[in-house]
Amino acid sequence: MIPFLLTFRESLEIVLQILLVVSILNRGNKIYIASIVSILAGAISAAFYSHDIFISKALTGLSFLFYLFCIILPVAAPSETAVVLMTPLFFLPHSFELTSVLINKAYLSGRSVYIQGLIGALLSISVFYMIRRYLLRNVQLQGFLHHREVFLLIATFNLLFGGNREFSDASMIPYIQSLLTGLITGLIGLISGQLLFPDVQVFDTTLKGLFDFLASPRFSMAIITILILFPPVYLLLNLLLSQEPELDGFEKKAMIRKKISLYRGQLYKRGIPLIFSFASLIFLIHGANLVINPVYEPRPIGLTQEDGLLKIPLMDSSGDISDQKLRKYTFLKDGNSYRILVMMRPDGEVVATLDACEICPPIGYVQKGRYLICKYCNTPIPPESFGKAGGCNPIPLPYRVNGDTLILNVQEIVETSKMIGSKFTGRH
């Protein structure tokens, strides 16, 4: 991206966050000073240390903790003063990364990058000034947001737009998740060493299963999910369980209605940003889960018949079948399309099945990790049982292997495919 646009975009992100905080809390000057100090500290550190591998790695470690901190902060933030003190924390790593990127670009394209960067930053500041001067002059955000919601929104905002990871185009949650896995693995090593738990390479020993589970990406993802979703859920529950207005003592119904209306208005105003954050975070976690456990669904390869036979090479441009990845093939017979799965089981046996089972409608299967997953009912099929009939297992096909070629009989496939969904539809 052009340095001018990059700096403008990033600076705008920062100033909008400052604007949000300043609008909610009447501590403008303190927040400005703290933010400017923090941004300058990030930029100056980058100017001196952006090429230093030590600092770069340290920043990786710190940003991990920093983002965890950001997530927890909305719940922990006890007062407006704490928010004022904490706000600049958001800007230091961001400013460090932005300056580092500019320095690298300047190294490649010359010093004009700095001028472009400066123009971008100045433009974002003028946008900030105009919004503050003309748009927010008569808007009272204090009644709309509580300081905790502000922090939650900022944390969500940083997570959504990648925070200081966006320059490397890496998604934030898988990044935090992988760092947390590393942290847990290290801590397990420390604790087991101190308490004299053995780590014999030959066997799986006492507590090995537990340690493996704790050090698994799945566990750290669960922790991240809890950490991320806890603040909005907690704040939402707090809001919903907040004390209802006292209506005793009001004799006029109009006054009671007004009181209730004010209470409801308050609920809506404070609830909307919370629900927005909650929904955004669910969306982010789902995305991260897909990145961590990608679903593999190969595009079916078209086959042509030769004397009523289908010949599938086990070693072709898509690789060797021993990679244990799912392969899909398709062919046409009398105007009907048939899909076939071919995969090697962990015991080395190459197996061919239909891309359908006897129970579900024939939507097919995908591969997730080592499991096949039925796209209709989400049943995970262990690879060991691939090729065995029954349940939601793909319907096995008769086949033979001749050297590096798997051979199937078209008529047998047509006959076998009559079983598709037979138990579901009652058809035979």
Added chain:
Amino acid sequence: MRQVLGIAGSGWFLLSIIFIMGSIYSVNSFIKELPPQELLLKLFDNIPFEVSYFLFIIGLFLRALKHIIDERSKKIGAILIIIGLIILLLSSYLSIRTRSVMDIKARTGDSTAYGLISRINSDMPDRILIIGKEIPKRPGRVEVEILSKERIERIGLYPFSIIGKKALFISDLNISPSIEVSYKEERLRADYLSLYPPKGETRVRFPGGQYTLFISLYPERSYKKGRLDVNEYNISSPIYRIVIKDGNRTIFEGLLKDNDQRSEGKISVSLRRSGEWVNIRSVEDIFLFPMYVGIMVLLTGFMIIIVKAIRSLIG
């Protein structure tokens, strides 16, 4: 006094300390991947970490004190968790500073500082089948019998055994022969190598540095299953593939079993005492038990909180 208690025993103070310690831990662990024990020592050589660690313990202590002074006897679970944590953190620190560790590698029949190794009982399989690249691993145990002053001591994996002031446990188990090689004026003796599971060659340099010995387990049977290579290894009576190289030039290559001796030209290779060996780790650490006590107190605190929560839900 109450103000000091209020600040130093507050959740914010403790959280800030955790943040500082976490930052130092992150920086140290991400810069270079160190083995856990080395990382631990490195952390405790870091003054800011050490100071934060003690501030955290003081903060915890003041928090427990605050709970007790405020007569919140209902919070017994929380108090136990804090006390358990203090015991654990203090004893861990002292353990790191004072622990002495010694490793002894031995086979059946070897005489050690603790006595004669009379037997190694292990679940090491007699044969192993490796299909493709997947190496099967299953739960197992190992126990060593040591004959000392007409008493038999048994040392296993976990829990550790206590002999005198030392905690002993088996920290490694493997198979290897004792190899002796002589070539020209060079002599090489290698023992206690880690050859199991059979996944590659183990390399040993001759003392002079010019020659290298490569040793690995050799399959008794190899065949194809489906499209995968299957190798069957005999572990109780293993065959070893030995290659000796002078730079990139192979000067010896052969399959040998236990008690085999082979000479080719100026090179002579002999194998003996093939079989299991164990590494017995002896740890002298008077703070090991306080660490376990801390964990027990901590867990008791958690249990009380859980039980109380369940009771209040039912009630």
